[in-house]
Amino acid sequence: MSSHSLFGPLDPAVDAGWEQAPGRKGFLTDTSVCIGCKACEVACKEWNAIPSDLGDGITGESYDNTSALGANTWRHVAFVEQSTPPAPAAPPAVDLGMPTLRAPDADAKPEFRWLMSSDVCKHCTHAACLDVCPTGSLFRTEFGTVVVQDDICNGCGYCVPACPYGVIERRAEAPGDKTKNAGIAQKCTLCYDRISDGDLPACAKACPTESIMFGDVDELRERGQQRVAELQEQGVTGARMYGDDPHDGVGGTGAMFLLLDEPEVYGMPPDPVVTTRDLPRMWKRAGLAAAGLAAGAALSLLGGS
């Protein structure tokens, strides 16, 4: 364990004890070119043989009927309909009283934009799910990713509330038939099987616009930051990277995103923190409380009867 094992910048594969790790692999999901085709969701389901999940049925929430990442949705395409996008910070136009051909508002359309984003497990540098797993089922691969071993997990469910992004979930038994891996925690493996053979993860392979990019995390981070600069230059002022900062609350993520609005607009936390950062303090407090309990018990012996 290094001094940054719980918090701060770190090479997770090396920290986990891998020798000659092949370099950290991850995703960059550039939502500015996502067309919401859901090919990633379908490819992921097909490759990983994930049971169907209609969640709440037809939700009426734009084109999104899978609603969130979960045991049966490892890629999730969010559809955000915004009728009033945040106005670019340009000074208000001054009417110079010049003649115009027609009234400026004659064919004004309602302001509208459609944000689409394919969400996925973040494969955190400091993964709370892995930290709290009591069986060792969740482990750090040589690629720095976080994977559940289906034959080890005993379904304690601890990883579920531990994840600051709400990604991992215990798979429910579907009524009637025998569900694969029912009762155990499930999430994206970053296609551990495929990338071990040098293939692209299924979602990245299926993405028709290269919104989902797979590769070395360092390289993807740079590519994403360049793209943000480009977009900013083109006037897309909301463009920003998400998860690219090794100094953030989870030590940066293996799956990064280029977003066009605040993270919470897409259902992502704006400032996620790995809960185990605070674990040393919690253990100390529990030790103090235990000592207090013992002292109290000793005091209760004083006195009659």
Added chain:
Amino acid sequence: MVPEAEFTSYYGRPVVKESPWQADIPAYLFTGGLAGASSLLAAGAGATGRSTLARNSRVGALAAIGASTFFLIHDLGKPSRFLNMMRVFRPTSPMSMGTWLLAAYGPLTGLAAAHEIVGALPVGTRKVLPSVFTRALQATGRPAGWGAALVGPAVATYTAVLIGDTATPTWHDASGQLPFVFAGSAATAAGGLGMLTTPVPQSGPARRMAVGGVIAEQLAQAWMTRSMGLSVQTLHEDRAGTLLRLATVLSTAGGIGVVLAGAVSRKPRGATGAQLLSAVSGTALMAASACTRFGIFHAGQASARDPRYTVVPQRERVDAGHPVRSDRTPPGGG
């Protein structure tokens, strides 16, 4: 009343997931506390010659930790794989640490309780048992009782770390004070059990432990609610609010009952009345402890279901210019 904070979410859907845990887990929190503090009470009672209180508390601790283990296993998605918990020893996983604590505490409690039970058997019945067994119990029962008392406080308080070490807003926000709340709640429950099961002339330590527990728990909860931030709302609303209010009523009533029982027992011919009062208030105190655990459990679940408790504090940090970072210490340190 705090004004409703404006925040953005994705169709009002949760950001973090609520735990898949059912009633098993709050029941586990309660029985673990009851067991751990009972072992302490038993050791103290045994050392000061209160043999009935010692015996009842040891047997109670075994019953409670037995129930606790059942709840823990029953809640698993794959109960048949419970033993996979013993594959690793992982200090970053409170559940792993808890499993190892239970692995140490359970057998110690079992030995201590078996020693008491065999000791309480009529001599004739005792002779039926193999003498190796009774001699082994004679030799190990007492040290096992002290061992259980040593591990017991950790069993009672580690569960606060168990739920605190999550992204569930209420639990994490409360994690600094929750061990003290749980320690108090454990003392309340174990004291209550001693009062319920043991004659008043011997249950003085149980009464004092219960009252001390109630006071400690109330103080710790007051400290906790002041330091939690937005998620404190979940402690006052819905099912959690009802349970926690009930816990306060029950522990107050139980505390008054304790004092009354002590007073009545000193009156001539007050023994029966005092015993009844003691049993009723002991039960109320155990119920209070259970309500506290269930209340805090449900408050956490509610805080995970509502994106407000995840998004608003994080957004406030970011907008104030101090998001959580490893290369900067937050304002005010720590």
